[in-house]
Amino acid sequence: MSAVAQPSVTLRQGRISLRHLSVAFTARRRPLVAVENVSLEVEPGEFVALLGPSGCGKTTVLNAVAGFVPPSAGEVVIDGERVVAPSRRCGVVFQQNSAFPWMNALDNVAFGPRMQGLVNAREIAARYLAQVGLKGFEEAYPAMLSGGMRQRVGIARALASRAPILLMDEPFGALDAMTRGLLQEQLLELWEREQKTVLFVTHDVDEAIFLAGRVVVMGVRPGHIREEFSVPLPRPRRHVLRHSPAYARIHAAISAVIREESLKSFEEEPHGH
Amino acid sequence: MAIEAIKSLELSPRPPGRFGLAGPTLRRWAAAGLGMGIFLALWLVFALLKGNATLLPAPAEVVRGLVALGASGVLAADIFASLRRVFGGFFLAGLLAVPLGLGLAYFRRAGAVVLPVINLLRPIPPIAWIPLAILWFGLGEGSAFYITAVAAFFPIFLTTYDGGTQVDRQHIRAAASLGAGSGIILRSIYLPAAAPAVLTGLRIGLGQAWMAVVTAELIAAQSGLGFRIQLSRLNLETAEVIACMAVIGILGASMTGLLKLLEKRLLPWHHA
Numbered sequence: 001m002s003a004v005a006q007p008s009v010t011l012r013q014g015r016i017s018l019r020h021l022s023v024a025f026t027a028r029r030r031p032l033v034a035v036e037n038v039s040l041e042v043e044p045g046e047f048v049a050l051l052g053p054s055g056c057g058k059t060t061v062l063n064a065v066a067g068f069v070p071p072s073a074g075e076v077v078i079d080g081e082r083v084v085a086p087s088r089r090c091g092v093v094f095q096q097n098s099a100f101p102w103m104n105a106l107d108n109v110a111f112g113p114r115m116q117g118l119v120n121a122r123e124i125a126a127r128y129l130a131q132v133g134l135k136g137f138e139e140a141y142p143a144m145l146s147g148g149m150r151q152r153v154g155i156a157r158a159l160a161s162r163a164p165i166l167l168m169d170e171p172f173g174a175l176d177a178m179t180r181g182l183l184q185e186q187l188l189e190l191w192e193r194e195q196k197t198v199l200f201v202t203h204d205v206d207e208a209i210f211l212a213g214r215v216v217v218m219g220v221r222p223g224h225i226r227e228e229f230s231v232p233l234p235r236p237r238r239h240v241l242r243h244s245p246a247y248a249r250i251h252a253a254i255s256a257v258i259r260e261e262s263l264k265s266f267e268e269e270p271h272g273h
Numbered sequence: 274m275a276i277e278a279i280k281s282l283e284l285s286p287r288p289p290g291r292f293g294l295a296g297p298t299l300r301r302w303a304a305a306g307l308g309m310g311i312f313l314a315l316w317l318v319f320a321l322l323k324g325n326a327t328l329l330p331a332p333a334e335v336v337r338g339l340v341a342l343g344a345s346g347v348l349a350a351d352i353f354a355s356l357r358r359v360f361g362g363f364f365l366a367g368l369l370a371v372p373l374g375l376g377l378a379y380f381r382r383a384g385a386v387v388l389p390v391i392n393l394l395r396p397i398p399p400i401a402w403i404p405l406a407i408l409w410f411g412l413g414e415g416s417a418f419y420i421t422a423v424a425a426f427f428p429i430f431l432t433t434y435d436g437g438t439q440v441d442r443q444h445i446r447a448a449a450s451l452g453a454g455s456g457i458i459l460r461s462i463y464l465p466a467a468a469p470a471v472l473t474g475l476r477i478g479l480g481q482a483w484m485a486v487v488t489a490e491l492i493a494a495q496s497g498l499g500f501r502i503q504l505s506r507l508n509l510e511t512a513e514v515i516a517c518m519a520v521i522g523i524l525g526a527s528m529t530g531l532l533k534l535l536e537k538r539l540l541p542w543h544h545a
Binding site: 100102112116143157163 | 444446447448449541543
């Protein structure tokens with residue numbers, strides 16, 4: 001506990017600034033603008049959800065913050081430093097199966113601490129595995145674990161590197177509804193304890209509202225920020241919150257915008273590609 | 274709270290560790306024994322119907338031939354000669370094909386230059402190389418090594434290359450975001466990710482080398498199981514021909530089985 005919770009140290013770190021970020025790819029020899037002119041400030045310790053229909057470039061934004069793809073214009077700045085490559089400042093949790101299959105759960109989680117040259121990497125890893133409820137599964141290879149357990153290995157691995165920022169790309173998207181709901185609650189418990197900045201990509205309106213303090217809705221063609229909603233629901237949040245009137249109001253407002261954007265991409269689909 | 278709920282929800286799946294092997298293994302052996310029994314029985318029936326030991330000797334006669342070959346010491350010498358050629362060529366092929374396959378998968382541009390050449394050479398059967406091999410290396414062991422190496426090279430190279438190109442980009446990204454540099458990514462991500470394909474390639478390559486050596490010995494050798502088959506055929510010792518064929522089959526299957534066992538040992542995560 002004591003080694004994990006260091007809010008005073010981490011709180012000052014983890015500021016993400018997107019300044020007029022554009023990302024373009026070459027698809028079939030033609031340039032394709034995935035994200036255009038996105039500007040966003042995320043405060044240290046904030047939980048922000050990037051929400052939008054498929055093809056709105058939300059994952060591309062996340063990849064740019066992680067340093068996986070270079071901006072074609074604008075920049076990503078983390079704690080005053082421009083992002084040019086993947087770095088330890090961001091722990092990344094992917095949609096599925098990103099745990100290294102050739103390492104057992106413990107070695108997966110210990111990978112980050114080992115890269116930092118920490119001699120007690122195994123202890124750190126064991127602690128984070130326990131935190132995500134995987135005590136007793138240290139020796140298990142990913143192939144022996146369920147999808148939900150594999151995702152928790154991925155979350156523990158990202159946490160164990162003690163990056164001030166956690167980037168999550170639809171981490172629960174491939175799971176069944178029951179497991180997803182439980183993991184969402186668990187993630188909130190971890191976030192409340194660790195005080196990290198979280199940028200969470202999802203296409204699920206419920207998930208975005210339940211988790212985030214701020215929901216950034218993205219639109220399509222090209223990907224851009226359509227509207228921002230703050231979610232003033234009290235914390236700590238538990239699943240009963242989903243039945244409250246305040247929740248329903250936000251849900252209705254965001255859903256209306258999302259529906260508009262989804263229709264747009266739906267209607268343009270045949271001509272777009 | 275949520276953690277406890279998840280535990281009770283998910284703890285039922287397979288716990289880590291090995292499963293009890295006795296039951297299924299026993300059944301597998303019984304099934305294998307049944308198959309072999311049926312095969313031998315059919316063989317015996319056909320041999321009795323034919324009643325001509327030169328055309329189709331019965332299993333018992335083949336065993337007698339095998340014992341005769343073994344007692345005279347030629348069988349051991351032939352097995353040794355064939356195995357040496359197989360492993361010599363296989364070793365050379367592996368030494369060349371594994372680094373080349375991984376390297377070309379890693380450096381795609383170089384791969385684009387080399388791959389068309391390899392795709393053109395691959396359909397040429399190893400026996401077609403025999404005339405050239407004899408011209409270049411004479412009738413000795415050099416030719417045999419060359420032929421088996423050619424046979425083993427292509428499956429090893431292509432499977433390794435395939436494995437190298439299929440390394441998950443997500444794993445590389447994850448490692449990079451955890452602070453791994455390119456050296457560590459190569460060692461800790463790229464190589465283990467390609468390892469199952471490399472071992473599969475080696476297994477297929479060894480099988481191909483084994484087939485090629487027998488073919489080569491039928492045509493151009495003074496020792497080895499292929500040579501023995503040819504000699505026995507000329508002497509109309511059909512039982513000995515089949516005895517040598519049986520030895521080839523048993524040795525080949527054993528080598529494949531051993532390599533599969535080795536794969537399970539080396540890559541427990543892949544067979545979990």
